[in-house]
Amino acid sequence: MSDRILQDQEFQLPVSRVFIAATLLAALLLDWLPWQGIWLTFRPDFVALVLLYWCMHKPYHVGISVAWTVGILADVADASLFGQHALAYSVLAFSGIVFYRRVLMFNLHQQTLQIFPLFLLAYTVYAMVHWQLHGNISWKYFIGSVVSSLLWAPMTILLQALRRPRAAPNQT
Amino acid sequence: MEQNQPLRFFNRGPSPAVRLVFFALLSLLLLFVDVRYRYLESIRSGLSGLVHPLQRLVTTPSKLWHEVDDFFSAHNSLIRDNAALLRQHTLDGAQLLQLEVLKGENQHLRKLLMVQQRADYPMQLAEIIYVERDIFNRKILLDKGTQANVLAGQIVMDDSGIVGQVTRVYPWMSEVTLITDKDHSVPVQVLRNGLRAVVFGAGDAGNKLALRYMPNSADIQNGDVLVTSGIDGTYPPGLPVAKIIHVERDPTYPFARILCAPIGGVDKRRQLLILSTLLKFPERPEGVEAATDNSKNGKRRGQ
Numbered sequence: 150m151s152d153r154i155l156q157d158q159e160f161q162l163p164v165s166r167v168f169i170a171a172t173l174l175a176a177l178l179l180d181w182l183p184w185q186g187i188w189l190t191f192r193p194d195f196v197a198l199v200l201l202y203w204c205m206h207k208p209y210h211v212g213i214s215v216a217w218t219v220g221i222l223a224d225v226a227d228a229s230l231f232g233q234h235a236l237a238y239s240v241l242a243f244s245g246i247v248f249y250r251r252v253l254m255f256n257l258h259q260q261t262l263q264i265f266p267l268f269l270l271a272y273t274v275y276a277m278v279h280w281q282l283h284g285n286i287s288w289k290y291f292i293g294s295v296v297s298s299l300l301w302a303p304m305t306i307l308l309q310a311l312r313r314p315r316a317a318p319n320q321t
Numbered sequence: 322m323e324q325n326q327p328l329r330f331f332n333r334g335p336s337p338a339v340r341l342v343f344f345a346l347l348s349l350l351l352l353f354v355d356v357r358y359r360y361l362e363s364i365r366s367g368l369s370g371l372v373h374p375l376q377r378l379v380t381t382p383s384k385l386w387h388e389v390d391d392f393f394s395a396h397n398s399l400i401r402d403n404a405a406l407l408r409q410h411t412l413d414g415a416q417l418l419q420l421e422v423l424k425g426e427n428q429h430l431r432k433l434l435m436v437q438q439r440a441d442y443p444m445q446l447a448e449i450i451y452v453e454r455d456i457f458n459r460k461i462l463l464d465k466g467t468q469a470n471v472l473a474g475q476i477v478m479d480d481s482g483i484v485g486q487v488t489r490v491y492p493w494m495s496e497v498t499l500i501t502d503k504d505h506s507v508p509v510q511v512l513r514n515g516l517r518a519v520v521f522g523a524g525d526a527g528n529k530l531a532l533r534y535m536p537n538s539a540d541i542q543n544g545d546v547l548v549t550s551g552i553d554g555t556y557p558p559g560l561p562v563a564k565i566i567h568v569e570r571d572p573t574y575p576f577a578r579i580l581c582a583p584i585g586g587v588d589k590r591r592q593l594l595i596l597s598t599l600l601k602f603p604e605r606p607e608g609v610e611a612a613t614d615n616s617k618n619g620k621r622r623g624q
Contacts (some may be wrong), residue, residue, distance in 0.1 A: 196327065222371075225365055278352065
């Protein structure tokens with residue numbers, strides 16, 4: 150499976166803007182599910198995952214501006230301060246665009262390790278803003294970055310599978 | 322100048338670094354404006370009109386599940402509940418009769434003493450539609466907003482005690498900060514001896530409240546009930562808030578460490594009550610009572 154994914158070069162898999170928007174919307178909806186208690190602590194940031202995926206695989210389609218816009222929507226939904234998610238997602242998208250050549254050289258397992266610092270950075274940005282404004286930090290919050298990185302491989306496989314044209318099953 | 326640049330076949334616009342700086346500055350500016358001023362509320366409520374239908378959509382499966390669950394709840398438990406409720410209703414009814422008498426008497430006495438009348442607080446029922454998924458905040462969204470005349474600053478409670486305070490109002494929903502939120506404070510009195518204090522959300526300690534800045538010698542015991550003092554003019558007096566569950570008096574610290582558990586079902590209920598009127602302050606000077614009332618006006622909002 151991972152061999153096949155490595156063979157999927159960027160230009161071999163066409164993607165429409167509608168599909169990108171649909172995946173981002175789905176990720177937002179997943180984030181907005183009524184997570185509570187222990188599940189909230191372990192909730193991965195689906196939006197960050199999908200954003201990073203597109204920034205890595207289609208850096209010229211999805212960039213910092215898209216990340217920022219999605220971040221603003223997340224801010225409104227969360228009743229967090231305007232720009233808090235937006236800032237974190239912008240930094241995440243930037244790191245994705247800078248590192249995509251390097252990260253995509255690895256296979257999926259190694260990618261997970263490469264992705265983790267990027268998520269940690271985005272989570273840190275969010276937590277720093279909160280710390281600056283409210284003066285307290287909850288360390289449990291960072292568990293989400295670990296879970297998000299662990300979901301990187303399944304998410305990549307899923308999105309690649311959705312992008313692959315169905316009509317040509319025998320093509321390698 | 323152009324010759325020094327590497328050849329660029331496609332114009333991709335400004336480089337990622339430039340974009341990052343631009344958007345980061347934009348975010349920081351928005352953050353600053355949002356924290357310092359309240360200019361962005363209209364934009365926020367506009368965008369919320371776009372976002373909240375989706376949020377509602379997302380919560381429908383769990384809501385459906387609850388409804389189906391309700392539908393199939395056993396016949397026996399319904400009968401049992403009904404009987405218990407009926408009994409409770411009879412008891413409450415008797416007490417309510419006494420309350421009416423006492424209320425009339427109190428009103429009469431207050432009139433005799435020339436003290437300001439206590440207002441009645443009309444309330445409306447609202448349903449929780451969404452619980453914030455941010456572990457930093459303890460907030461919930463209710464399904465009543467400006468269309469139902471909800472105002473920011475109103476109190477939210479359930480049948481047993483205070484749950485929180487409305488902090489932001491949208492057209493069809495309102496945002497409630499729970500009393501367990503770290504930044505939220507409620508002025509209280511100990512029911513047993515009338516000691517005044519302010520209770521804060523404990524934040525990371527989970528679903529708890531903390532009484533800060535109480536001296537070691539303060540007369541507080543386990544099991545003491547805290548009720549709102551009403552001194553701030555925002556919370557009506559006498560509503561139960563929390564119960565002391567842990568008192569730690571360490572002489573090395575100037576203040577005792579006191580933890581309380583909320584009495585209201587802060588994270589249990591689905592329906593909550595919004596107290597509909599904010600206390601009307603008496604006209605500026607006039608009498609002595611009015612002046613003292615105003616000067617004791619404590620911290621009004623938790624934000």
